Amino acid sequence: MREVAIIGIGQTSVEEHWDKSLRELATQAILDALQEAQRDKVDGIFVGNMMSGMISRQENLGTLIADWAGLRGVEAFKVEAACGSGAAAVHLGVMAIASGYMDSVIAMGVEKMTDTSMPETTAALATAADADFEGDQGVSFVSLNALIMQRYLYEYKWKHTDFAPFSINAHENALNNPNARLHDRISLAEYRKARMICDPINLLDASPTGDGAAAVVLVPLDSLRSNGHARVVIAGSTAATDSIAIHDRKDGLWLSAAYASAQKAYGQAGIQPDDVDLFELHDAFSIMAALSLEACGFAERGQGPRLALDGEICPNGRIPVATRGGLKARGHPVGATGVYQIAEIVQQLRGEAGKNQIQDARIGMAQNIGGSGSNIVTHILKSA
Amino acid sequence: MREVAIIGIGQTSVEEHWDKSLRELATQAILDALQEAQRDKVDGIFVGNMMSGMISRQENLGTLIADWAGLRGVEAFKVEAACGSGAAAVHLGVMAIASGYMDSVIAMGVEKMTDTSMPETTAALATAADADFEGDQGVSFVSLNALIMQRYLYEYKWKHTDFAPFSINAHENALNNPNARLHDRISLAEYRKARMICDPINLLDASPTGDGAAAVVLVPLDSLRSNGHARVVIAGSTAATDSIAIHDRKDGLWLSAAYASAQKAYGQAGIQPDDVDLFELHDAFSIMAALSLEACGFAERGQGPRLALDGEICPNGRIPVATRGGLKARGHPVGATGVYQIAEIVQQLRGEAGKNQIQDARIGMAQNIGGSGSNIVTHILKSA
Numbered sequence: 065m066r067e068v069a070i071i072g073i074g075q076t077s078v079e080e081h082w083d084k085s086l087r088e089l090a091t092q093a094i095l096d097a098l099q100e101a102q103r104d105k106v107d108g109i110f111v112g113n114m115m116s117g118m119i120s121r122q123e124n125l126g127t128l129i130a131d132w133a134g135l136r137g138v139e140a141f142k143v144e145a146a147c148g149s150g151a152a153a154v155h156l157g158v159m160a161i162a163s164g165y166m167d168s169v170i171a172m173g174v175e176k177m178t179d180t181s182m183p184e185t186t187a188a189l190a191t192a193a194d195a196d197f198e199g200d201q202g203v204s205f206v207s208l209n210a211l212i213m214q215r216y217l218y219e220y221k222w223k224h225t226d227f228a229p230f231s232i233n234a235h236e237n238a239l240n241n242p243n244a245r246l247h248d249r250i251s252l253a254e255y256r257k258a259r260m261i262c263d264p265i266n267l268l269d270a271s272p273t274g275d276g277a278a279a280v281v282l283v284p285l286d287s288l289r290s291n292g293h294a295r296v297v298i299a300g301s302t303a304a305t306d307s308i309a310i311h312d313r314k315d316g317l318w319l320s321a322a323y324a325s326a327q328k329a330y331g332q333a334g335i336q337p338d339d340v341d342l343f344e345l346h347d348a349f350s351i352m353a354a355l356s357l358e359a360c361g362f363a364e365r366g367q368g369p370r371l372a373l374d375g376e377i378c379p380n381g382r383i384p385v386a387t388r389g390g391l392k393a394r395g396h397p398v399g400a401t402g403v404y405q406i407a408e409i410v411q412q413l414r415g416e417a418g419k420n421q422i423q424d425a426r427i428g429m430a431q432n433i434g435g436s437g438s439n440i441v442t443h444i445l446k447s448a
Numbered sequence: 449m450r451e452v453a454i455i456g457i458g459q460t461s462v463e464e465h466w467d468k469s470l471r472e473l474a475t476q477a478i479l480d481a482l483q484e485a486q487r488d489k490v491d492g493i494f495v496g497n498m499m500s501g502m503i504s505r506q507e508n509l510g511t512l513i514a515d516w517a518g519l520r521g522v523e524a525f526k527v528e529a530a531c532g533s534g535a536a537a538v539h540l541g542v543m544a545i546a547s548g549y550m551d552s553v554i555a556m557g558v559e560k561m562t563d564t565s566m567p568e569t570t571a572a573l574a575t576a577a578d579a580d581f582e583g584d585q586g587v588s589f590v591s592l593n594a595l596i597m598q599r600y601l602y603e604y605k606w607k608h609t610d611f612a613p614f615s616i617n618a619h620e621n622a623l624n625n626p627n628a629r630l631h632d633r634i635s636l637a638e639y640r641k642a643r644m645i646c647d648p649i650n651l652l653d654a655s656p657t658g659d660g661a662a663a664v665v666l667v668p669l670d671s672l673r674s675n676g677h678a679r680v681v682i683a684g685s686t687a688a689t690d691s692i693a694i695h696d697r698k699d700g701l702w703l704s705a706a707y708a709s710a711q712k713a714y715g716q717a718g719i720q721p722d723d724v725d726l727f728e729l730h731d732a733f734s735i736m737a738a739l740s741l742e743a744c745g746f747a748e749r750g751q752g753p754r755l756a757l758d759g760e761i762c763p764n765g766r767i768p769v770a771t772r773g774g775l776k777a778r779g780h781p782v783g784a785t786g787v788y789q790i791a792e793i794v795q796q797l798r799g800e801a802g803k804n805q806i807q808d809a810r811i812g813m814a815q816n817i818g819g820s821g822s823n824i825v826t827h828i829l830k831s832a
Contacts, residue, residue, distance in 0.1 A: 124530035146508035163547035195506035
């Protein structure tokens with residue numbers, strides 16, 4: 065199995081890109097990543113995307129993007145794992161390199177969510193749930209998360225405001241990320257009075273949608289000559305699933321797929337949770353941040369909010385999360401999110417995270433969640 | 449790079465399965481394949497599918513299918529390459545095994561196309577074309593192929609009826625395939641008078657849509673103990689792309705992605721076209737059968753119909769195609785088609801193709817085409 069290195073990254077800003085089409089956004093991230101990698105071609109491209117068929121009436125998306133980016137001829141595939149599509153594309157790209165079938169890969173994610181009405185976007189997001197047993201009941205994606213959060217508050221006796229530090233930290237960290245969707249500091253008072261979306265999830269518990277694309281260039285580590293630059297290798301690349309419908313779980317407050325994929329990733333990387341210097345988790349909703357921290361071994365069950373209240377998730381804390389804003393403030397262009405997480409970790413491991421730089425960051429973990437915890441992809445990156 | 453073997457296959461019939469949902473169809477193929485492989489679990493599942501989001505309002509499809517099939521927990525991904533999605537899923541599954549990341553994989557395809565109106569299905573199929581520059585003009589998928597066929601007739605001076613043997617052979621071969629969508633012998637006279645769909649493509653040039661699922665179980669060859677049974681190994685697994693829009697091609701009558709992926713596959717397998725005993729090609733339209741034969745080296749340019757007229761594509765000919773009915777008569781449930789092709793070759797190489805058995809079949813090639821020749825996946829299977 066060949067070790068895989070990331071030699072280039074590209075990210076567009078996350079916003080309402082009304083002047084850029086799906087293919088243009090994707091191409092911008094690709095060209096930036098290729099330029100950084102000093103390459104002009106690759107063997108294959110893996111495109112993470114969830115809703116191009118529904119929103120943009122475009123499938124055959126890998127082909128389209130390869131073509132528009134000037135890479136006509138390469139192998140090209142779209143990979144879908146709901147909101148986990150981006151990291152899934154990276155995972156499949158890693159396997160393509162490790163297998164020896166490909167010597168260079170662009171793994172990317174792109175999502176164009178704002179070229180339609182909000183009800184259409186909400187309906188498209190709901191296709192991540194079980195269409196026949198959840199979606200058909202009119203259950204939206206936020207309402208599924210609200211059910212989970214409601215139960216969590218009841219079971220572990222937290223107050224809603226105990227989740228505020230997750231959102232406050234994310235917004236704070238996004239201030240220095242030019243690609244972030246939101247650039248506003250928020251206070252506890254603002255969190256408290258934020259408009260309710262689906263009880264108990266309010267506006268400041270929820271990540272904003274947006275358009276965006278991110279890309280990484282993957283090559284075998286042994287193909288690189290030493291050039292004195294820090295290298296980033298993928299030390300762990302895994303995935304796991306749980307039931308797609310939350311009513312099918314024995315325990316709705318335990319992300320078994322997060323646990324399983326994290327354990328596999330720790331094993332591949334030969335590390336423990338304590339070794340992780342930063343964690344780009346999937347804070348689509350603040351409840352998911354808490355559940356991820358617990359499933360991955362950073363907090364005891366039911367104690368995710370405690371880490372946040374103690375400041376341990378902040379840049380100088382024990383396990384910094386959302387270091388460039390997370391889904392909450394960088395934004396959540398769903399199929400692209402997992403690649404943003406990985407690109408942001410690359411920046412941290414290279415020491416290129418500016419004012420958000422985590423001191424001496426050597427090992428970063430990214431966890432991208434599809435559905436209500438049903439398909440979870442975990443990556444561990446190391447500087448080498 | 450580990451060699452990959454196919455140890456189990458499953459196929460549902462291709463028809464209007466109004467009594468079976470997307471997940472039920474997929475599960476049926478999976479359970480059949482697992483039973484044949486004598487396995488009850490795998491490490492990962494790769495689901496080829498094009499239109500579940502648009503037709504069934506279901507994404508997160510890998511998770512859904514893993515869950516319903518009793519495989520909750522495994523890695524699960526949907527792979528989309530338009531009508532080439534099925535073979536793309538197999539290709540990615542092959543890389544997962546070859547990489548060492550997985551030791552067992554279900555690669556499958558499923559499509560549910562009849563749970564909606566025909567205009568909806570036609571619109572969903574059109575998403576395989578360039579949405580902004582073809583789809584938005586109202587160009588349907590059949591009309592793109594009609595443009596290609598029209599030009600071919602003009603350029604190479606064939607008559608429309610010269611394509612009849614492709615359809616006649618496919619229908620003949622489907623008679624003995626219980627999974628085929630169509631079980632009717634057709635004559636030259638019937639071909640001539642078939643209803644025009646989009647000039648020059650008539651009803652008997654075009655493959656029928658349908659619901660269906662097919663699956664294969666992949667494992668590393670070296671994990672198998674010798675048990676005296678014939679084994680089927682994947683000797684070539686490749687893909688290539690061309691421009692997504694046909695107006696962007698220098699030569700609209702040359703499937704450059706078919707050529708490129710076939711050449712790579714021949715190289716991997718260490719064979720020449722002459723060594724291929726049967727060819728499951730992508731006869732979505734009869735013109736595509738001709739173009740595939742030419743691009744893969746079985747006929748000179750412009751001479752695909754000659755092979756057919758000479759009977760060389762028939763079961764006892766030089767290069768039998770559509771041996772179980774092909775897309776034309778087995779049917780074309782788009783995201784599943786590529787896996788049907790591979791499963792049918794497995795049957796041939798095992799000597800289990802019944803009345804359609806190709807004598808002494810040792811090497812079979814499958815070619816699955818996404819879009820109007822824009823994303824093409826080629827596999828070469830060998831008995832070992």
